[in-house]
Structure formats: structure tokens, C-alpha cells
Amino acid sequence: MRDIPLAVADVPPLAASSAYGTSASTAIVAPDRRDVRSINPVTVLGVFNDLAPGPGPDVSPALSGSGTGLVGRHRECAVLDGLVSSVRGGESKVLALRGEAGIGKSALLDYVAGNAGGCRVLRIAGIESEMELAFAGLHRLCAPMLEHLERIPEPQSEALAVAFGVAVGTTPDRFLVAIGVMSMLAEAAGEQPLVCLVDNADKLDQASARTLGFVARRLKDQAIGLVLVTHDEDDQPALTGLDELVVHGLDHEESELLLDSILRGPVDAKVRSRIIGEARGNPRALLGLPHQSGGAGLSFGFGTSGVSALPTRLEQDFQRRLGLLAPETRRLLLVAALEPAGDVTMLWRAARGLGIGSEAAVAARAAGLIEIGPQVRFCHPLVRVAVCRTASREEFREAHHALSDATDADLDPDLRAWHRAHAVTSPHDEVATELERSADRARTRGGVAAAAAFLERAAELAGDPQRAGRLGLIAAQARHRAGASEAALGLLAMVEAWPLESAQRAQVEVVRAQATFAARRGCQGPRLLLNAAQQLAPFDPDGARHTYADAFVAAFFVGRLAADVNPTTIATAVRSGPSSAQPNLSDRVLDGCADLYVDGPSKAAPVLIEALDELCADTAYENQHLRSLPLASAAAMNVWDDHAWDVLAARHLQSARETGTVGELPPALTCAVLVSILKGDLASAAVLVDETKTVIEMAQFGPSPAGAVALAAWAGAQISPDAIAKAELHRLASGGAGIATTVLNWAESVEANGRGHYFDAVVAAERATDSPGELGVRCWAMAELIEAASRTNMSELAAEALAELASLTQATATDWGRGIEARCRAMLSPDTDAEGFYREAIERLDRTVIRVESARARLVYGEWLRRQGRRIDAREQLRAAHAMFADNGFMGFAERARRELGATGETPRRRSDEGPRGLTVQESRIARLAADGLTNPEIGTELFISPRTVEWHLGKIFAELGVTSRRQLRDALPQ
Incomplete structure (x- = not known):
């Protein structure tokens, strides 16, 4: 093997390096976060691709600029960039990528695919189930090139045709097959430089592996690159003797960056240090350990008392090695596994309590399972899992008991309470009380998941069944708020077995409705929440009103798919339901939303906007209005109150982060994405989209691609009816998310208007607006419909849409709504009246935070001025619009403005040609x-x-x- 030498000075800095938003599914890969002017359709669709279900196609055109951001990997990327550069220059290059599982080899293939602009990229991966099928892997690699069979010598083409099953004949000569593959690759490379990527080459069938090895050693002056990935040299002997790049683990600083990219909520410093130490720079281990630890483990460092996933082969190997050790050594390892901070002093205190001597540590070290130095570290994260899986219940109890005795009650009461709780086997009120206190401390630190863990165990240990039911109910609510809604539903089933009062049973129904909707997002969510609110009303009027607010938010989400419960149904229930004992701003917002749907916008909108503005001005919002933020943010969007929407959406996101309510994060992040887009900040929107993806992966929610779709549309990406965006959002819609259909069609209409494809925009906008009960995004789509219809001589359709839009915008009387109305009215007015409306639109929208709509007003005004023959005036408006669009990554609208400027005789430079700045x-x-x-x-x-x-x-x-x-x-x- 020949490892490629590379001097440090030869490694260029990678502007794409980033530690933010890393996807667990792609190891160390994250979407490229460059300067906002580099945001383009390819980049944005790359962000969304990570949310799409299922594997991508084997053949993927390498699009220039797609790029992939990596944590570290400067050396490896430099080598791979050199390979691609050589291929573009007409040379052949072959490289074997080797390294342990999870080290990031597939991520580096992603990097090559994303940065091989100008090349055709063919990508396959070895499949274990096909290892007995001769030429199976080679067939998948060559299938896209079969049209070249007729151009290669006949003996070679005949051999390949038989090998690939497209012709009948005797067993083909292996040499002719290999020569034929070389000829086919050469033919394809003659049309366009070719890069072939083979992942998991150790799982290729032997016929394919030998053929690729033969080809790799004989490629010469042809524009062909071949990158093969295996774990070790011995995994695939047929691929030995190639230039090799060994992929090592990340260094400590890079490991910290990667871990930071996925952590959410409070993290114990010692646990963080242990995770980084045990992962040893392996990205997959770094990304997997937080999943194993969970929210409670990350917040306070609690060890797990069991594991649920099926053991892997590597774990089974560790289990066999554990079985060879003496019982005393296994007990020491269990204590170390349950003390995840790696505190060596704590380990020896507990070991002495169990009568375990130092010889047990010597044996564990000799077995290569653990390192005991300044910090206790397992040689691999799966050793910890194997130790826990093979321990008996009694061994767990003894280890926890020893650790509780070794833990200082004054310095770390929570960890001591946790160990005590798992050391007892029967109800224990004193320990349950300690756990309750720990749960209270956890909440103040934002550790909702930790609080839930404390409370659940406290419920199990409470001697009084009524107390157990109360604690279990609170624990279920905390589980739901922490994002574990399915676990909350399971806990509620246990809670119902305990004696509960009528009020508690009503609260059970509230938590069940909240958790069911959060976990499954079905169209029955509004009905469940409404019923729960009505059951709770006689016992807790304020709690019932909060649940009505949840029902409103659920109804907005379900939208057009609502069955018998829609916003009007909920509004009627609120009007006839209980009043708050001490009404506050949250109550005024709820009542305002009810009035909006019962009395109509002309009467209710001004009162609701006043309440929203007062809520924004209330500096004590964090103490008494947190639960109202989702509804308040949605209400502000529905009544075109841009300033309130900006403030309240930010508060909603901030509160979800600070309190650790992971279940609130995806909708809060999606709302923040929409705010950022309309404010003209696609850079922040892209980061928030990545964060949404990370939160979803960490908490195992269903996909939430609405923000990514909106980002792609406004950035100018083409979202065709068959694109992944529509497939995913339609999947959500089929599960009850009616808003998904509205968002997708609105996004399609925005993208089409940006490119000037007005007939497509009309079709998409009509679909987005065909559900009269919806507000918010539907109303935005109405503005898109008016613009598109006015450009396609559909004046009647545009006039109908304007009449409906104006009925709401005039009632709200906000600059955002009235500005959009004025812009739409200008496009439908005669020339004598149009200019006044255009100027009104710009003046009003300039007073809002909605910068992108202000730029669009200037764009359509400039287009109108040019048609009036006023070229100088048109240039002024079009320059301003073009600058805003191009500088902030709205490339579809930027190109439309550029074309209009060209029509006035001015040719602006394309901003995308300037290249990105150096900052991610x-x-x-x-x-x-x-x-x-x-x-x-x-x-x-x-x-x-x-x-x-x-x-x-x-x-x-x-x-x-x-x-x-x-x-x-x-x-x-x-x-």
C-alpha cells in the first residue's frame, strides 16, 4: 500500500468547514454554509435532500457548487480535490479510502460527489446480500453506460452483455469482461470526465471486485477517477496495491465542534468530556453517544440501567470477551459503566464499597476493554453497552448502591438520588421525595428530560398510590415536553392504573391529546385537544384555556384536512367555555383568535393586534405567557402583524431552547425560518433549517420540511411536481398535515413567479388558496396568485383574489398587509392609478421588517416603469431590487430583476459570479x-x-x- 504524502503547507483552508447542523445520517456531512450570496438552488436543495426519505439514486450528476461542509478533514479533502482536478485535466486517478467503521469515509464520498463539477458521477455501494451474485456490483456501476456497448470491440461487448444478463451465451471470459469495462469507461469519459465512487467495496461480489481491481491498475491517460472505500486492507484482497488514503479520527478540537453541532439543552461537562474521550475521534460514535445517553444522561450524567437496541456484531464480540473475565472484574466494569462521567475517584470509592480490589482493574485493562488514568474510559462506546446488557438486575442494584454511597450528598444530591433510586427494590418514600426535589432543580436548569426521568422513577417508588399517580402524570407531561411523546403515552397507560381524582383524569386526557398530536400529527388532533379542554374546564379553567390554545394551533396545522373540528369550531367552544379567574394578555390573545373566527376580521383583528402588541411589550412574558407563544406567533402571522410575529416567533424559539422543551422546537424553528426568509435573511434561514433537521434526528420526530421547501423556493430552486419536496410534504399531508399542501403549493408559486413562469405560478397558487378556512400562508399565496394572474391576462381571477385578500388586509390595517394589498392593486389598476399604488406599497413595506416583499414591490414597479418607457426611473427601482435579491441569495428574483435591467439598457454583473466570501x-x-x-x-x-x-x-x-x-x-x- 502506498499512503499519499501530503505536507501541511499543501492543505488549503476549507471555507466549507462547519460544525453546525451536522446530520447523524450522514456522519460528518452538513450542508455548505457559505456567504449568503453563494446560496443557490443546488445548495438549498442539498439542505432539503438530507430530509428526504430513502436512499438516493446510484447515478447522480455532480452539480457545481453543491459542496459539502465537513468538520475538519482538510487533508483528506485536499487529496480528493486533487483527484477531481486531475480527472478534469484528462488524467486517470485511483484512490482507496480506508478506515474503521463510522470514521467518515462515506461522508468523504459525498464531498467528492458534491464538488466534482463538470464531471459525470457514478456511485454505488457494495451490498452484502449480493456478494454471492457474480458481477452484481459491476452491473449497477455500468448500467448507466450500457449505451456504449455498441461502440466497444465486439468480443468485449458480447462478454459484457452475457455478464450483465442482456444476452444469452456461455460463461464469459473474465479477461474480456475486464477489458470491456475499461473500454466502456473510456467511451463514457470521452464525452465527459468520469468519477466512479464505490462505497463498501469490501461487500462487493468477488467477480466485481477483481474486475475493478484489474481496471484500477491499468487506467492511464483517460479522464477517469475511481475511489473505492473499504475498512481494512484484508477486507478485499482484490483491491490491494492501489494508492491509499487512510482516514483517521478527528482531533479533540474537531470532535468538540462535531459534538456541539448536535447537542441540544444542558450538558454535563464531565459527560461531554467522557463522550469525546471514548469516541476517539470517530464521528459515528460521537453522533451516536448522545442518542444513547438521552436528555437526562446529558444533563446530569445518569447511567442507564438497561439497553433496548439489538446488539451489533461488534457488541457481541465485546460480550464474548466479557464472558471470559472473573465476576469481580465484570462488576468493576459495571460500576464504571454506570458512572458515565469517568470519575476515577468515584470508581474506586464504589469499588471499595463492593470489596473489589485493584487486580480487577488490571484484568479489565489487559482485556483491552477499559483505560483507567486521570479519567476512566472504555476502549469503545459499545463496551459500555455490552457491560450493561450482560449484567443481572441484582448486579445493577449493587452497583447503584455502591455509587450512591460513594456520592457526596451535599456536592451532588441529584446524582446520589438517582443512584439510590436504582438501588432500592421496593417503594421508598424518602427516595421518592429526593427525586422530586431533583426534578425541581432539573427544571430550573432547563433539563426537562432529566426532570421526567426523576419523576418517573419517583412515581415507581412512591408508597402512596395517589402520590404515585400524581407524580406519574407530571412525569408524562414532562416526557411530552421533552419530545418523547410516544414514551409519554406509554407512561399514561401506567398512570391510569393508579387511583386518580376526576381532575387528574381530565389532566390525563389533556396530556394524552397533546402527546398523541405531537407524535402522530393526525387530523384528529384538534378533536382530541378540544375534548380534553372541555373535560378539564370544570376543574381547571386556566388549564382548559391553555388546551384550547393548543387545539387552535393543531387546527392551523391540520388546515384543510380538518374533519369535524376546525378553527371556527374551537372558537365557538372558547366563547362558550370558562373565563379565566385572572385574565391576562394570554387570555386576550385566545379570546381575540376566537373572535376572529366567529365575528370576522373587520371586528376582531384590531383588538387582536392590540393584544399582540401589548404582549410583545410585556417584559415579564417569560414568567406567565410562555404557553401562549405558539398561538400568539401564529395569530400574528394570520393578521399580518409583522413586528409582533418577528418578536413572538423569536420568543417562542428562545423559550423552547431555554426550557429544553424539545417537542416545541420543530414548529418554533419552522416559524423562525419563515420569518428569516421574509426578512431577507436566507443565511439565518439555512442555519435554522439545519437545526430543525438535527432536532428531528435527535428526538426522532417525523420530518418537518416546510422550512426547507420555503427556503428552496425563495432562493430560486426549482421544485417540480415530481421533486422530493412535494413527495415528502404530500406524505405529511396524507398523515393529517393539511398545512403541508398549502406550504408546498405556495412555495411552488413563489419559485415560479421568481423565474417569471406565471402560468405555473397560477396553477400552484390556485391549489394553495382552494381552502377558504385557512389564513396565513394561504393569504400569502393569494398575493402570488394575483401577481401571476395579472401577467397572464386572467384579470377576473386576479380581481376575485384581490377582493378576498383586501377584506382581511383592510381589517388588520397593518403596513405589511396594506402594503401587499397596494402592490397587488397596482398590478390590476389602469396606468393612471397604478403608480400611486406602487408608491404606497413601497412606502408601507419599507416600514415593515418584511424586506423581501419591499424588494418585490420595487421590482414590479420597475417593470411597470419600463413598460411605460421611463427607463431612468425604472433603473432606480430595479437596481435597488436586484441588489437586495442578489446580495441575500434570492437568485430567482435576482435574475428576473437583472433581465429587466438589461431591457432598460443596463447590464448588471451577476452577483453569483463574484464568488462567495470566505465566511461560512x-x-x-x-x-x-x-x-x-x-x-x-x-x-x-x-x-x-x-x-x-x-x-x-x-x-x-x-x-x-x-x-x-x-x-x-x-x-x-x-x-
Whole structure:
């Protein structure tokens, strides 16, 4: 094997490096977060592709600019960039990627595929079930090139035809097959440089492996690149003797960056250190350990008392090695597994309590299972799992008892309570009380998952059945809020076996309705929540009103698919239901939403907007209005109150993050994405889309692609009826998410209007607006319909849509709504009246935070001015629109503005040709926060990364921008 030498000086810095938004499904790959001007359809669809279900096609055109962001990997990327560059230059290059499982080899193939612009990319992966089928892997690689069979020599083509099953004949000569593959590759490369990527080559059938090995050693002056991935040299002897790139683990700093990218909520510092240490730079291990630990384990460092996943082959091997050890050694390993912070002092205290001597540690080290130094570390994360899986219940109890005795009650009461709780086997009220106190402390630290774990165990240990039922009910509610809604439903089934009062049974129905809707998003969600609110009303009027608010939000989500319960049904129930004992702003928002659907917008909207504005101005919102934020944010969007929507959506997201209510994060993030897009900040929207994906993966929610679809549309990506976006959103719609259909069709209409494809926009916008009961996104789609219909001589259709739109925007009387109305009215007015409406639209929209709609008003005004022959006036408006669109990544609308400017005689340079700045999107956010005066810990809190990671990024930012202090950042950053 020949490892490719590479000097440090030869490694270029990668602007795409990022630690944010890493996908667990793609190991260390994350969408490229470059300067906002580099956001283009390919980049944005790359973001969404990570949300799409199922594997992608084997053949993927490598699109220039798609790019992939990696944590670290400068050396490996430089080698792979060199390979692609050589292929583009007409040379042949072959490379074997080797490294342990989970080290990131597939992610590096993703990098090659995403950065092989100008090349044709063919990609396959070895499949274990096909290893006995001769030429199975080779057939999948060559199938897209079979049209070249007729161009290669006849003996070779005949051999390949038989090998691939497209002709009948005797067993083909292996040499002719191999030569034929070489000829076919050469023919394909003659049309376009060719890059072939073979993942899991160790799982190829032997005939395919030998053929590829033969071809790899004989490629010469042809534009062909071949990258093969195996674990070890011995995995596939047929592929030996090739240039090799060994992929090693991430260093400590890179491991921290990767771990930061997926952590949500509080994390115990010792647990964090242990995770990084045991993973040893393996990205898959880093990304998997938080899943194993769970929210409680990350917050407080609790060991698990069991594992549920089926053991892997590697774990089974560790189990066999454990079986050879003495019982005392296995007991020591179990204590170490249940003390996940790796505290060596704690380990020896507990070991002494169990009568375990140092010889047990010697045996464990000799077996290669554990390292005991300044910190206790297992040699592989799966050793910890294997130890727990093979231990008996009694051994668990003894280990927890020893650890509880070894834990200082004053320094760490929560960890001691946890160990005590798992050391007892019968009801124990004193321990249950300790767990309740720990749950209260967990809540104050934002550890909702930890609080749920404490409370669930407290319920199991409570001697009084009524107390057990109360604790179990609170635990189920906490489980739901932490994002574990299915677990909450299971816990409720246990709670119902305990004696409950009538009020508690009503509360059970509330939690069941909330958890059921969160977990399954079915169209029955509004009905379940409405029924639960009505059952709770006699016992807890305020709690019932909060549940009515939840029902409203569910009804907005279900939208057009609502069965017998829609927003009007819920509004009627609110009007006839109980009043709050002490009405506050949250009550006014709920009543305002009810009035909106019962009395209509002309009467209710002004009152609702007043309540929303007062809620925004209330500095004590975090204490008494948190539960009202989802409804308040949705209400602000529905009544075109842009300032309230901006503030309340941000508060909703902030509260979900700070309180650790993971279940609230996906809808809060999606709302924040929409706000960022309409404010003209696609960079922040892209980061939020990645965060949504990460939260969904961590909490195992169903996909939530609405934000990604909207981002793709506004960035100018083409979302055709057969694209992955529509497939995924339609899947959600079939499960009850009616808003998914509205969002998709609105997004299609935006994208089509941006490109000037007005007939397509009409079709999409009509689908988005065909459900009269919806507000919000449906009304936005109405504006798209009016613009598209006005450009396609469908004046009657446009006039009908404008009449309906105006009935709401005039009732709300906000600058956002009236500005959109004025813009739409201008496009339908005679020339004598149009200019006044255009100017009104710009004036009103300039007073809002909705920057993108202000730019669109200038665009259509400029287009109208050009048609009037007023070229100089048109240029002024079109330049402003083009600058905003191009500088912020709205490439479809930017191109439309550029074409219009060209029609006036001015030819602006395409902003996408200028190339991206050196900062990634994550770095841009850090730089702006630092320029605003935030400290490193404050920035870390805002972006869910550590202060040390912030400092690392700032060093890169200073070097890239050529500044030496934070004071210089503001002037160095684009405004």
C-alpha cells in the first residue's frame, strides 16, 4: 500500500468547514454554509435532500457548487480535490479510502460527489446480500453506460452483455469482461470526465471486485477517477496495491465542534468530556453517544440501567470477551459503566464499597476493554453497552448502591438520588421525595428530560398510590415536553392504573391529546385537544384555556384536512367555555383568535393586534405567557402583524431552547425560518433549517420540511411536481398535515413567479388558496396568485383574489398587509392609478421588517416603469431590487430583476459570479453576534455551541476578514 504524502503547507483552508447542523445520517456531512450570496438552488436543495426519505439514486450528476461542509478533514479533502482536478485535466486517478467503521469515509464520498463539477458521477455501494451474485456490483456501476456497448470491440461487448444478463451465451471470459469495462469507461469519459465512487467495496461480489481491481491498475491517460472505500486492507484482497488514503479520527478540537453541532439543552461537562474521550475521534460514535445517553444522561450524567437496541456484531464480540473475565472484574466494569462521567475517584470509592480490589482493574485493562488514568474510559462506546446488557438486575442494584454511597450528598444530591433510586427494590418514600426535589432543580436548569426521568422513577417508588399517580402524570407531561411523546403515552397507560381524582383524569386526557398530536400529527388532533379542554374546564379553567390554545394551533396545522373540528369550531367552544379567574394578555390573545373566527376580521383583528402588541411589550412574558407563544406567533402571522410575529416567533424559539422543551422546537424553528426568509435573511434561514433537521434526528420526530421547501423556493430552486419536496410534504399531508399542501403549493408559486413562469405560478397558487378556512400562508399565496394572474391576462381571477385578500388586509390595517394589498392593486389598476399604488406599497413595506416583499414591490414597479418607457426611473427601482435579491441569495428574483435591467439598457454583473466570501454562514452569525457586543458564552448560548468553539471560530473569522479585534468586525462585515 502506498499512503499519499501530503505536507501541511499543501492543505488549503476549507471555507466549507462547519460544525453546525451536522446530520447523524450522514456522519460528518452538513450542508455548505457559505456567504449568503453563494446560496443557490443546488445548495438549498442539498439542505432539503438530507430530509428526504430513502436512499438516493446510484447515478447522480455532480452539480457545481453543491459542496459539502465537513468538520475538519482538510487533508483528506485536499487529496480528493486533487483527484477531481486531475480527472478534469484528462488524467486517470485511483484512490482507496480506508478506515474503521463510522470514521467518515462515506461522508468523504459525498464531498467528492458534491464538488466534482463538470464531471459525470457514478456511485454505488457494495451490498452484502449480493456478494454471492457474480458481477452484481459491476452491473449497477455500468448500467448507466450500457449505451456504449455498441461502440466497444465486439468480443468485449458480447462478454459484457452475457455478464450483465442482456444476452444469452456461455460463461464469459473474465479477461474480456475486464477489458470491456475499461473500454466502456473510456467511451463514457470521452464525452465527459468520469468519477466512479464505490462505497463498501469490501461487500462487493468477488467477480466485481477483481474486475475493478484489474481496471484500477491499468487506467492511464483517460479522464477517469475511481475511489473505492473499504475498512481494512484484508477486507478485499482484490483491491490491494492501489494508492491509499487512510482516514483517521478527528482531533479533540474537531470532535468538540462535531459534538456541539448536535447537542441540544444542558450538558454535563464531565459527560461531554467522557463522550469525546471514548469516541476517539470517530464521528459515528460521537453522533451516536448522545442518542444513547438521552436528555437526562446529558444533563446530569445518569447511567442507564438497561439497553433496548439489538446488539451489533461488534457488541457481541465485546460480550464474548466479557464472558471470559472473573465476576469481580465484570462488576468493576459495571460500576464504571454506570458512572458515565469517568470519575476515577468515584470508581474506586464504589469499588471499595463492593470489596473489589485493584487486580480487577488490571484484568479489565489487559482485556483491552477499559483505560483507567486521570479519567476512566472504555476502549469503545459499545463496551459500555455490552457491560450493561450482560449484567443481572441484582448486579445493577449493587452497583447503584455502591455509587450512591460513594456520592457526596451535599456536592451532588441529584446524582446520589438517582443512584439510590436504582438501588432500592421496593417503594421508598424518602427516595421518592429526593427525586422530586431533583426534578425541581432539573427544571430550573432547563433539563426537562432529566426532570421526567426523576419523576418517573419517583412515581415507581412512591408508597402512596395517589402520590404515585400524581407524580406519574407530571412525569408524562414532562416526557411530552421533552419530545418523547410516544414514551409519554406509554407512561399514561401506567398512570391510569393508579387511583386518580376526576381532575387528574381530565389532566390525563389533556396530556394524552397533546402527546398523541405531537407524535402522530393526525387530523384528529384538534378533536382530541378540544375534548380534553372541555373535560378539564370544570376543574381547571386556566388549564382548559391553555388546551384550547393548543387545539387552535393543531387546527392551523391540520388546515384543510380538518374533519369535524376546525378553527371556527374551537372558537365557538372558547366563547362558550370558562373565563379565566385572572385574565391576562394570554387570555386576550385566545379570546381575540376566537373572535376572529366567529365575528370576522373587520371586528376582531384590531383588538387582536392590540393584544399582540401589548404582549410583545410585556417584559415579564417569560414568567406567565410562555404557553401562549405558539398561538400568539401564529395569530400574528394570520393578521399580518409583522413586528409582533418577528418578536413572538423569536420568543417562542428562545423559550423552547431555554426550557429544553424539545417537542416545541420543530414548529418554533419552522416559524423562525419563515420569518428569516421574509426578512431577507436566507443565511439565518439555512442555519435554522439545519437545526430543525438535527432536532428531528435527535428526538426522532417525523420530518418537518416546510422550512426547507420555503427556503428552496425563495432562493430560486426549482421544485417540480415530481421533486422530493412535494413527495415528502404530500406524505405529511396524507398523515393529517393539511398545512403541508398549502406550504408546498405556495412555495411552488413563489419559485415560479421568481423565474417569471406565471402560468405555473397560477396553477400552484390556485391549489394553495382552494381552502377558504385557512389564513396565513394561504393569504400569502393569494398575493402570488394575483401577481401571476395579472401577467397572464386572467384579470377576473386576479380581481376575485384581490377582493378576498383586501377584506382581511383592510381589517388588520397593518403596513405589511396594506402594503401587499397596494402592490397587488397596482398590478390590476389602469396606468393612471397604478403608480400611486406602487408608491404606497413601497412606502408601507419599507416600514415593515418584511424586506423581501419591499424588494418585490420595487421590482414590479420597475417593470411597470419600463413598460411605460421611463427607463431612468425604472433603473432606480430595479437596481435597488436586484441588489437586495442578489446580495441575500434570492437568485430567482435576482435574475428576473437583472433581465429587466438589461431591457432598460443596463447590464448588471451577476452577483453569483463574484464568488462567495470566505465566511461560512455559521461564522457569519458568530461574527455578527460578536460585532453586536455579545461575549463568547452568550454567543455559545445563542447558537448551542461551547464558548471554546466560539473562540475557535473567531480566530478563523479574524484571519479571514483581516481584523484583530471585535471592534473592527462591524466595519468589516457587509451591512
